[in-house]
Amino acid sequence: MIFLDAAATTPVRREVLEAMWPYLTGEFGNPSSHHGLGEAAATALAAARATTAKALGCRAGEVVFTSGGTEADNLAVKGIALARRAADRHLDRVAISAVEHPAVEESARYLQRVHGFAVDVIPVDRYGQVTEEALADVLGPRTALVSIMYANNEVGTVQPVARLAALARALGIPFHTDAVQAAGWLPLDTGTLGVDALSISGHKLGAPKGSGALFVRGRIRVEPLMHGGGQERGRRSGTENVAGAVALAAALTLARDPARDSAERVAALRDEFIDAVLAGVPGAVLTGHPTERLPSVASFCFPGTSGESVLLELERQGVICSSGSACAAGSDAPSAVLLAMGIEPEVAQTAVRFSFDSTITAEELQEAAAAVRTAVGSIRSLGTS
Numbered sequence: 001m002i003f004l005d006a007a008a009t010t011p012v013r014r015e016v017l018e019a020m021w022p023y024l025t026g027e028f029g030n031p032s033s034h035h036g037l038g039e040a041a042a043t044a045l046a047a048a049r050a051t052t053a054k055a056l057g058c059r060a061g062e063v064v065f066t067s068g069g070t071e072a073d074n075l076a077v078k079g080i081a082l083a084r085r086a087a088d089r090h091l092d093r094v095a096i097s098a099v100e101h102p103a104v105e106e107s108a109r110y111l112q113r114v115h116g117f118a119v120d121v122i123p124v125d126r127y128g129q130v131t132e133e134a135l136a137d138v139l140g141p142r143t144a145l146v147s148i149m150y151a152n153n154e155v156g157t158v159q160p161v162a163r164l165a166a167l168a169r170a171l172g173i174p175f176h177t178d179a180v181q182a183a184g185w186l187p188l189d190t191g192t193l194g195v196d197a198l199s200i201s202g203h204k205l206g207a208p209k210g211s212g213a214l215f216v217r218g219r220i221r222v223e224p225l226m227h228g229g230g231q232e233r234g235r236r237s238g239t240e241n242v243a244g245a246v247a248l249a250a251a252l253t254l255a256r257d258p259a260r261d262s263a264e265r266v267a268a269l270r271d272e273f274i275d276a277v278l279a280g281v282p283g284a285v286l287t288g289h290p291t292e293r294l295p296s297v298a299s300f301c302f303p304g305t306s307g308e309s310v311l312l313e314l315e316r317q318g319v320i321c322s323s324g325s326a327c328a329a330g331s332d333a334p335s336a337v338l339l340a341m342g343i344e345p346e347v348a349q350t351a352v353r354f355s356f357d358s359t360i361t362a363e364e365l366q367e368a369a370a371a372v373r374t375a376v377g378s379i380r381s382l383g384t385s
Contacts, residue, residue, distance in 0.1 A: 001319075001320060002319045002320065002364045002367060002368050003320045004320060004321040004354040004355060004360075004368060005320050005321050005322045006204075006296060006355045006356055007181060007204070007296070007322075007355035008322055009203045009204070009209065010203060010204060010205060010357050011206070012203075012207065012208050013250075013251065013254060015250060015254060016206050016207050016208075016247045016251050016254070017247075019246050019249075019250035020208075020243040020244070020246045020247040020250070021243075023044060023242045023243035023246055027041060027242075028041075030239055031044075031045045031239075031240055031242055032229065032231065032239070041242045044242055044245075044246055045065075045240055045246075046060070047246075048065075048242075048245040048246045048248065048249035049063050049245070049249075051249035052065075052213055052248060052249050052252060055188060055249075055252040055253070055255075055256055056189070056190050056198065056200075057188070057189035057190050057191045057192065058190050058217070059218065061218065061233065062215055062218050063213055063214075063215060064214045064215075064216060064233075064236050065211075065212070065232060065241065065244070066212045066213060066214055066236060067210050067211070067212060067244075068201045068202070068203070068209065068211065068212035069101075069103060069178065069199050069212050070103040070201075071214075071225075072200065072201070072212050072213060072214035073101065073103035073104045073107060073147075073176075073178055074103060074225060075214055075222065075224075075225055075235070075236065076147065076176040076197040076199060076214055076216070076222075077094065077104055077107035077108055077111070077147055077176065078107050078110065078111060078223070078225060079222035079223045079235070080144070080145050080174055080176065080196075080197060080216075080220060080221075080223075081111055081117065081144045081145045082115065083220075083221040083223040084144040084174070085117075085144055086223065087221065090141070091142055091143070091144040092116065092117050092118060092144065093117060093118045093120055093140070093142045093143045094108050094111060094119055094120070094144055094147070095120040095121075095135070095138050095139065095145070095146045096108050096119065096120075096121060096122065096146075096148070097121070097122045097124060097148045097149065097159075098121050098122060098123055098124050098336075098337075098340035099124050099149070099152055099154075099155075099336075099337045099341070100147065100148075100149055101149060101178055101180070103178070104147050104149065104178055108147070117144070120138040120143070121138075122134050122135055122137075122138055122148070123340070124340055124341060125341075126341050126342050127288060127289040127290070127292075127341070128152055128287075128288055128289065128337065128340070129160070129289060129292065130148055130160075132160075132163055132164065135148075135164050135167055135168070136167060139167070139168065139171055139173060143171070143173050144173075145173065145175075146164075146168045146173055146174070146176070147175075147176040147177070147178070148161065148164055148175070148176075148177060149177060149178040149179075150177045150178065150179040150181070150186065150193075150198075151179070151181045151182040151186060152181070152288065153180070153181045154287075154288075154299060154335060154337045154338070154351075154353060155288030155289075155293070155337060155341070156288045156289075156294040156296070156298070157288040157289040157292060158289065158292045158293060158294060159177075160292075161177050161194075161195065162192065162193050162194050165177070165193060165194040165195050165196075166194055169194060174196040174220055175194070175196050175197070176195065176196065176197035176199070177193070177195050177198050177199070178199050179198050179199060179200055180199060180200060180201045180204055181204065181294060181297075182294070183200045183201070183205050183252070184204065184205035184251075184255040184262075184358075185262075185263050185294055185295050186263075186294070190215050190217070195215075195217075196216070196220050197215060197216045197217065198215040199212070199214050199215075200212060200248075200252075202244065202247060202251055205255050206251045206254065206255075206357075207244070207247040207248045207251040208244065210244055211241065211244035211247050211248045212248065213248060216235070222235050224236060224237065226238055262295075263295045264295075266295040266296055266356055267295035269356070269360060269361075269362055269365055270295055270296065270297070270298050270356065272362065272365065273298055273368065273369055274298050276366070276369035277300060277369050277372050277373075280370070280372070280373035281300075281302060281372060281373055281376045281377075283302070283303050283304065284301070284302055284376070285300060285301040285302075285303070285347070286298070286299070286300055287299045287300060287301055287338060287341070287343065287351065296355050296357070298353075298354045298355075299351065299352070299353040299354070300351070300354075301338070301343065301347050301348065301350045301351050302350045302352065302376050303347050304350070304379075304380050305350050305383070306349065306350060306379070307349055307350045307351045307352050308323060309379050310350070310352050310375050310376060310379060311323055313375035313379060314352075314368075314371055314372065314375050317371040317374070317375065318371075319367075319368050319371045321352055321353060321354045321355075322352070322353050323351055323352055323353065334346075334348035334349045335348050338351055352372075354368065
């Protein structure tokens with residue numbers, strides 16, 4: 001099997017399993033308990049928080065551990081917008097890009113549906129990027145929050161987050177970015193990016209599902225979504241997942257290892273794969289930005305096919321990939337991301353995404369490119385016979 005669906009999830013790394021194992025077994029204490037087991041858990045949690053903060057270039061107190069990227073996005077979008085409006089009732093608008101993950105888009109729609117917020121959707125260009133002009137057009141004195149993802153989960157396009165965040169900051173508007181896909185591939189220093197909130201998820205970079213974190217700049221107020229014992233400085237109540245936090249910190253440390261050249265190596269292999277697919281499949285269309293894209297994502301439309309048919313044929317040949325966001329699996333509707341980029345619905349329904357982890361090899365991608373050529377050719381032949 002050649003696994004090319006790493007944007008959906010990644011296998012847990014052995015080093016991460018070894019780091020978290022003690023807190024699933026002997027060191028099982030509740031970090032809020034005032035005894036030896038609890039204090040050991042609290043020490044591990046504090047160390048994980050400090051390590052995560054180092055990876056994000058922030059203070060430990062600005063890290064909120066969550067159950068994953070979806071919860072982190074919900075807490076950022078709902079929590080910041082509601083807290084801002086509580087302080088000033090005129091702040092009743094949120095701005096999101098047209099290519100956001102459902103965790104951000106549905107959080108904004110919840111604010112609209114339940115709390116009366118207006119949602120300003122920022123258009124993207126044909127590559128899926130938000131321009132500074134497009135963002136400036138929607139910002140105003142009533143904007144409570146801007147949320148624009150760092151890197152797109154379907155087409156891999158990377159947004160100019162630092163420039164966009166600077167534009168919002170000049171107007172005093174908090175800026176959140178969903179960095180779930182960027183983690184492990186792109187710089188996450190929140191100071192350099194200039195963002196006020198940033199979400200990550202552990203299972204995208206070698207930690208288990210159910211682990212994640214939200215950075216929230218210290219001066220930003222957040223209305224909690226979960227109420228209870230006041231854990232995570234009151235921003236996210238509930239007994240902490242110590243093993244998950246330790247795992248996330250370990251995965252971030254591995255991703256930051258300066259001896260690793262994964263991003264550069266994988267980007268070069270990605271480009272070779274793109275060239276091979278475009279050369280071998282007549283009419284294939286690369287989606288997303290040609291250069292400002294994740295090292296790990298190559299996405300195409302194959303007009304004259306069905307994306308799902310291509311997936312099934314590739315799986316038969318031992319290549320595992322996806323038709324886009326794993327969160328939209330099973331839907332027959334064309335991708336909203338591709339539609340926002342101006343791709344026609346009938347073409348958008350032929351989309352296939354190939355995403356890699358750091359262990360991918362040139363031989364695997366050469367074999368996958370050959371399989372794509374065979375699969376698309378076979379499907380087109382059946383369709384015209």
